[in-house]
Amino acid sequence: xxxxxxxxxxxxxxxxxxxxxxxxxxxxxxxxxxxxxxxxxxxxxxxxxxxxxxxxxxxxxxxxxxxxxxxxxxxxxxxxxxxxxxxxxxxxxxxxxxxxxxxxxxxxxxxxxxxxxxxxxxxxxxxxxxxxxxxxxxxxxxxxxxxxxxxxxxxxxxxxxxxxxxxxxxxxxxxx
Amino acid sequence: xxxxxxxxxxxxxxxxxxxxxxxxxxxxxxxxxxxxxxxxxxxxxxxxxxxxxxxxxxxxxxxxxxxxxxxxxxxxxxxxxxxxxxxxxxxxxxxxxxxxxxxxxxxxxxxxxxxxxxxxxxxxxxxxxxxxxxxxxxxxxxxxxxxxxxxxxxxxxxxxxxxxxxxxxxxxxxxxxxxxxxxxxxxxxxxxxxxxxxxxxxxxxxxxxxxxxxxxxxxxxxxxxxxxxxxxxxxxxxxxxxxxxxxxxxxxxxxxxxxxxxxxxxxxxxxxxxxxxxxxxxxxxxxxxxxxxxxxxxxxxx
Numbered sequence: 001x002x003x004x005x006x007x008x009x010x011x012x013x014x015x016x017x018x019x020x021x022x023x024x025x026x027x028x029x030x031x032x033x034x035x036x037x038x039x040x041x042x043x044x045x046x047x048x049x050x051x052x053x054x055x056x057x058x059x060x061x062x063x064x065x066x067x068x069x070x071x072x073x074x075x076x077x078x079x080x081x082x083x084x085x086x087x088x089x090x091x092x093x094x095x096x097x098x099x100x101x102x103x104x105x106x107x108x109x110x111x112x113x114x115x116x117x118x119x120x121x122x123x124x125x126x127x128x129x130x131x132x133x134x135x136x137x138x139x140x141x142x143x144x145x146x147x148x149x150x151x152x153x154x155x156x157x158x159x160x161x162x163x164x165x166x167x168x169x170x171x172x173x174x175x176x
Numbered sequence: 177x178x179x180x181x182x183x184x185x186x187x188x189x190x191x192x193x194x195x196x197x198x199x200x201x202x203x204x205x206x207x208x209x210x211x212x213x214x215x216x217x218x219x220x221x222x223x224x225x226x227x228x229x230x231x232x233x234x235x236x237x238x239x240x241x242x243x244x245x246x247x248x249x250x251x252x253x254x255x256x257x258x259x260x261x262x263x264x265x266x267x268x269x270x271x272x273x274x275x276x277x278x279x280x281x282x283x284x285x286x287x288x289x290x291x292x293x294x295x296x297x298x299x300x301x302x303x304x305x306x307x308x309x310x311x312x313x314x315x316x317x318x319x320x321x322x323x324x325x326x327x328x329x330x331x332x333x334x335x336x337x338x339x340x341x342x343x344x345x346x347x348x349x350x351x352x353x354x355x356x357x358x359x360x361x362x363x364x365x366x367x368x369x370x371x372x373x374x375x376x377x378x379x380x381x382x383x384x385x386x387x388x389x390x391x392x393x394x395x396x397x398x399x400x401x402x403x404x405x406x407x408x409x410x411x412x413x414x415x416x417x418x419x420x421x422x423x424x425x426x427x428x429x430x431x432x433x434x435x436x437x438x439x440x441x442x443x444x445x446x447x448x449x450x451x452x453x454x455x456x457x458x459x460x461x462x463x464x465x466x467x468x469x470x471x472x473x474x475x476x477x478x
Binding site for chain 1: 185186187189190193194197198200201202204205207213
């Protein structure tokens, strides 16, 4: 997954980033561990969605829809496994985030902090919408709402975190 | 393997991954009634096919069954008709047996209630070929102790008397024959007179004075004076009684008590010897005429 070739998609001029071995795996595991750890000790951490940020970051950077959706699926299923939700609920949402993030990353420049901020806000809403839609359809949980204030707060919080986290992860890219 | 264009490969993979996870969710989720969602989906997907298949199979079976049924219907119909005919015959046979049993029971009952009168049951085995005479043949003859001039009755009433005896059969002259007669009396007034056959279904009660009061429906019984039949056996019922201006006697028509036109079993009264013995014991009656004559003109024997 780390040895990505030059992207040959619809926007060939956009650079495809590669990462050192183990970076993606470690980042995913760390995000899952912290996601499980922080809410126990910090109430504000309930707004965190670190697995989503990791998925989004690598999808935007790698710009390969196939690897993006596979990464999203793995992260989502792991998150489902560690939570009480049925397996596949986060998996579907993050699969779509990975696919869509990779598709967007292949077409537009997502390196700018403002672009990353806005994309993160949008994907938090998208992730929540897919999660809610799946819950409504498959779990018959009709009390789930597509837009709530906590989701808005979470999107902003995660967007600010993304602004700081994404440049940090950029450091583990292989030099082009 | 199906070749998928590279630009669609990621979309295909996405669809596959999403579908796989949806199925994974469906396996875990239980709906109302604790039925897993995957099973609900499977049933909902399969049930229309099942219904369609069931409908098709039912249609084929029904159509085939109808075709085969039509083919078999004719055979069944013929078989049922044959069975119905056989059952009709059997039913008639059983009805006949039941009627016969009733008749025999009547005969037996009659014999039981008249133990003092020795009698012998016999079956009517034939009639006379001569339409001018009322004769029947019975299944008893001289070997059974049948003798000439013995009386023949049924539980309903008097039938006639034996006029010819053969080893195994005997000839019975029915009461309706012109040459037949029996000593009788009117049940109400006890007025005596012979009942004679006139060759018709009805009988004639003779020698009843125009002064007597006889009404239709009055019973006519044997008087016992003919020394053939015991006393008070039913002979018939008065149908019509009119005064005859040209004669001192009434013209009385009697309907026979016994069904003379459909006799099947009869009883032969073995009473003649007893009567003769009684007659022998009674010196005053030694000069009495033969029973046959007595039957024809019982009034003269008194």
